[in-house]
Amino acid sequence: MISVNEAKNSILNSVQDFGVEEIPFLKSVGRILKEEIKADRDFPPFNRVAMDGIAINYSFFKNGQRNFKIEGIQAAGSTQLSMQNKENCIEVMTGAVLPKNTDTVIRYEDVVIENGIATITVDAIKEKQNVHPKGKDGKVNDILIAENKIISAAEIGVLATVGKATVKVAKLPKVMIVSTGDELVGVAEIPLAHQIRRSNVFTLVSLLERLQIPSETAHITDDKPVLKSKIKNYLQEYDVLLFSGAVSKGKFDFLPEVFEELGVEKLFHKVAQRPGKPFWFGSAASFCMREQNVYQNGKGNIKKNTIVFGFPGNPISTFVNCLAYFYPWYYKSVGLQIKEETAILNADVTFKPNLTYFLQVKLSDRFGHLIATPITGNGSGDLASLVNADAFIELPSDKTEFKKGEVFNIISYR
Amino acid sequence: MISVNEAKNSILNSVQDFGVEEIPFLKSVGRILKEEIKADRDFPPFNRVAMDGIAINYSFFKNGQRNFKIEGIQAAGSTQLSMQNKENCIEVMTGAVLPKNTDTVIRYEDVVIENGIATITVDAIKEKQNVHPKGKDGKVNDILIAENKIISAAEIGVLATVGKATVKVAKLPKVMIVSTGDELVGVAEIPLAHQIRRSNVFTLVSLLERLQIPSETAHITDDKPVLKSKIKNYLQEYDVLLFSGAVSKGKFDFLPEVFEELGVEKLFHKVAQRPGKPFWFGSAASFCMREQNVYQNGKGNIKKNTIVFGFPGNPISTFVNCLAYFYPWYYKSVGLQIKEETAILNADVTFKPNLTYFLQVKLSDRFGHLIATPITGNGSGDLASLVNADAFIELPSDKTEFKKGEVFNIISYR
Numbered sequence: 001m002i003s004v005n006e007a008k009n010s011i012l013n014s015v016q017d018f019g020v021e022e023i024p025f026l027k028s029v030g031r032i033l034k035e036e037i038k039a040d041r042d043f044p045p046f047n048r049v050a051m052d053g054i055a056i057n058y059s060f061f062k063n064g065q066r067n068f069k070i071e072g073i074q075a076a077g078s079t080q081l082s083m084q085n086k087e088n089c090i091e092v093m094t095g096a097v098l099p100k101n102t103d104t105v106i107r108y109e110d111v112v113i114e115n116g117i118a119t120i121t122v123d124a125i126k127e128k129q130n131v132h133p134k135g136k137d138g139k140v141n142d143i144l145i146a147e148n149k150i151i152s153a154a155e156i157g158v159l160a161t162v163g164k165a166t167v168k169v170a171k172l173p174k175v176m177i178v179s180t181g182d183e184l185v186g187v188a189e190i191p192l193a194h195q196i197r198r199s200n201v202f203t204l205v206s207l208l209e210r211l212q213i214p215s216e217t218a219h220i221t222d223d224k225p226v227l228k229s230k231i232k233n234y235l236q237e238y239d240v241l242l243f244s245g246a247v248s249k250g251k252f253d254f255l256p257e258v259f260e261e262l263g264v265e266k267l268f269h270k271v272a273q274r275p276g277k278p279f280w281f282g283s284a285a286s287f288c289m290r291e292q293n294v295y296q297n298g299k300g301n302i303k304k305n306t307i308v309f310g311f312p313g314n315p316i317s318t319f320v321n322c323l324a325y326f327y328p329w330y331y332k333s334v335g336l337q338i339k340e341e342t343a344i345l346n347a348d349v350t351f352k353p354n355l356t357y358f359l360q361v362k363l364s365d366r367f368g369h370l371i372a373t374p375i376t377g378n379g380s381g382d383l384a385s386l387v388n389a390d391a392f393i394e395l396p397s398d399k400t401e402f403k404k405g406e407v408f409n410i411i412s413y414r
Numbered sequence: 415m416i417s418v419n420e421a422k423n424s425i426l427n428s429v430q431d432f433g434v435e436e437i438p439f440l441k442s443v444g445r446i447l448k449e450e451i452k453a454d455r456d457f458p459p460f461n462r463v464a465m466d467g468i469a470i471n472y473s474f475f476k477n478g479q480r481n482f483k484i485e486g487i488q489a490a491g492s493t494q495l496s497m498q499n500k501e502n503c504i505e506v507m508t509g510a511v512l513p514k515n516t517d518t519v520i521r522y523e524d525v526v527i528e529n530g531i532a533t534i535t536v537d538a539i540k541e542k543q544n545v546h547p548k549g550k551d552g553k554v555n556d557i558l559i560a561e562n563k564i565i566s567a568a569e570i571g572v573l574a575t576v577g578k579a580t581v582k583v584a585k586l587p588k589v590m591i592v593s594t595g596d597e598l599v600g601v602a603e604i605p606l607a608h609q610i611r612r613s614n615v616f617t618l619v620s621l622l623e624r625l626q627i628p629s630e631t632a633h634i635t636d637d638k639p640v641l642k643s644k645i646k647n648y649l650q651e652y653d654v655l656l657f658s659g660a661v662s663k664g665k666f667d668f669l670p671e672v673f674e675e676l677g678v679e680k681l682f683h684k685v686a687q688r689p690g691k692p693f694w695f696g697s698a699a700s701f702c703m704r705e706q707n708v709y710q711n712g713k714g715n716i717k718k719n720t721i722v723f724g725f726p727g728n729p730i731s732t733f734v735n736c737l738a739y740f741y742p743w744y745y746k747s748v749g750l751q752i753k754e755e756t757a758i759l760n761a762d763v764t765f766k767p768n769l770t771y772f773l774q775v776k777l778s779d780r781f782g783h784l785i786a787t788p789i790t791g792n793g794s795g796d797l798a799s800l801v802n803a804d805a806f807i808e809l810p811s812d813k814t815e816f817k818k819g820e821v822f823n824i825i826s827y828r
Contacts, residue, residue: 077596153620154800182491206567
């Protein structure tokens with residue numbers, strides 16, 4: 001049995017490159033940017049009027065002039081006007097190009113207009129005020145967004161501004177999520193007394209959806225030849241297989257054997273943690289016909305690795321292991337920096353086993369402090385307790401007493 | 415000009431009910447639950463084996479017996495076995511029903527099996543251990559998820575478990591996002607010297623997508639009759655109109671007049687804040703033919719309100735106002751509790767105007783403390799600065815000096 005940190009390291013050493021694809025920019029929210037976004041021109045691209053009002057040549061104001069004859073109107077979206085007489089002014093609109101021969105904008109609130117004459121009613125006018133100078137926010141070819149950033153609404157605005165109608169992003173892995181366990185029936189079915197409905201695969205689908213990763217699901221009966229033949233195909237077809245169940249010590253926990261027989265290299269089985277201990281993790285080098293990242297082998301087939309996460313079947317075990325292992329594996333695979341999040345424990349906790357304890361907590365924000373209050377569940381089968389929590393706090397295995405006020409890493413899922 | 419708090423109150427007094435719809439549960443992530451989810455049976459629904467091993471009748475162990483003849487195997491998903499001879503044991507698998515006449519499970523690790531006899535190798539056995547008793551996590555008809563919760567992966571698992579193949583959620587509002595401004599050209603176009611590309615509508619689309627709200631977009635030229643005729647139709651067709659631009663003092667800022675002429679009630683125009691001051695907000699009672707919440711008027715048409723958010727056209731202004739006003743309006747409309755988030759200011763800030771200051775900040779987590787470090791932008795036109803920040807910190811208007819270490823509300827957007 002290895003430690004949680006050893007398990008994390010093993011997983012982070014098994015990252016995959018799924019390649020890059022180009023997609024319409026408006027579909028790219030939540031995806032990982034795979035190119036540098038540069039300014040295609042200066043920003044702003046011209047001396048930009050920043051207030052509705054009049055534009056003047058400041059030197060005349062400085063010399064005491066207060067009445068300015070209105071020579072015209074510079075609307076946003078019109079070609080630049082040129083003020084013919086420098087003593088005059090031009091009405092200007094926010095977003096317009098500052099007219100030639102003007103340098104300062106006085107907002108309408110500080111002006112009275114009568115009979116074509118604008119009279120400035122305040123004395124506190126600064127030269128070049130209310131003008132957003134060309135290139136102030138950025139010069140052409142400046143890097144506006146670095147590679148490997150998650151695209152959010154903020155980035156969408158920049159992509160639109162620089163004309164990136166399509167954008168390069170990390171390709172998504174092709175994922176199959178498999179449930180096992182003959183006690184499981186479909187969501188729309190009425191279970192018999194000894195049956196329960198499938199739920200873990202749908203939890204996993206939703207956890208992957210948070211990362212924008214679409215996935216497929218399947219259920220395989222607890223029958224070794226059937227498992228073997230189906231998984232053999234999945235190893236050819238998918239970048240990642242996620243399993244829930246059949247990795248523990250039960251008579252029908254065939255997955256570890258099946259993986260071995262199919263040549264999936266076991267990187268570890270069992271991690272010193274609660275819940276989620278019987279976690280199986282491995283990697284298979286498959287030769288297959290599909291076109292995906294990677295290199296050609298001699299026979300014209302394509303070699304790639306399929307990564308296999310065999311999560312224990314208890315709902316909380318599957319849930320926490322997906323967050324604690326699949327998430328960082330995916331983040332590193334697509335080039336994202338993994339950020340650790342911490343919170344302040346809000347109660348004393350005693351946990352004697354020599355295991356890392358992933359304890360469910362409810363998070364709350366108090367004056368800039370993130371407070372983690374333990375939620376008492378009924379063990380790893382108690383799915384409903386996840387609803388009342390927001391995160392897991394990770395209490396390390398080398399201690400048994402954890403005090404209110406101490407700070408630990410958390411994995412939040414909302 | 416009203417204060418930020420007055421503006422927020424006005425907006426929260428204008429919430430709308432979009433009604434309820436029933437959708438497939440797996441499509442419901444991010445939506446707002448509009449029914450109580452109750453347990454359809456006890457959880458677990460039977461005394462559930464929680465470890466792979468053997469099930470015994472504890473009284474025999476207590477009396478000193480250590481060797482138990484294996485009578486059979488109880489697999490997960492099989493109907494309950496009944497142990498014929500109470501001195502014997504039955505092999506049991508995680509997830510299986512505990513066999514009749516057994517009450518305690520000993521895991522395989524603590525047992526040696528030879529010639530059909532299981533010998534228990536440890537003394538520390540507790541009665542009923544490794545059994546997850548029927549109904550421990552919940553009784554039939556217990557409320558597992560309260561109404562008005564955002565559905566996440568945790569809730570998806572519970573919905574699947576109780577057989578909610580479809581689920582009632584808040585309907586989404588029908589939203590039109592309109593840009594104005596003749597300086598704007600399309601994302602795929604090459605702008606002339608005095609033009610820029612449209613970006614605010616796409617930023618708004620993405621900010622609404624974060625709330626799972628789909629939206630449509632349009633651009634209307636700065637021409638009053640055209641604006642009026644198009645907006646008249648939009649008021650009939652949509653629950654919410656979001657505008658970016660044309661609400662300030664410019665000659666072509668026709669929107670406030672057009673809204674008035676179309677009978678949209680102005681609830682406020684201009685808020686004491688920077689950026690985002692010229693924000694216009696109103697509500698129109700429209701009679702229209704479409705079927706939506708609300709009541710029938712005498713003529714067989716349907717009366718409803720359309721809510722109009724007229725955001726100022728500067729990118730940062732549009733962005734912060736969508737977060738500060740549209741978001742809470744939507745949350746309250748669908749019954750969500752609005753949670754305030756706070757952070758610790760990481761630098762001294764001076765801001766003299768008598769305005770609420772929405773300052774861009776980069777967030778970082780230090781030992782459970784959320785730290786907000788100001789990002790210096792170049793004013794409300796500087797879209798690229800949004801990329802370097804994560805949130806706005808809201809510095810109140812009644813002070814001018816804000817000190818490092820003080821705590822303020824934030825609005826985060828990542």
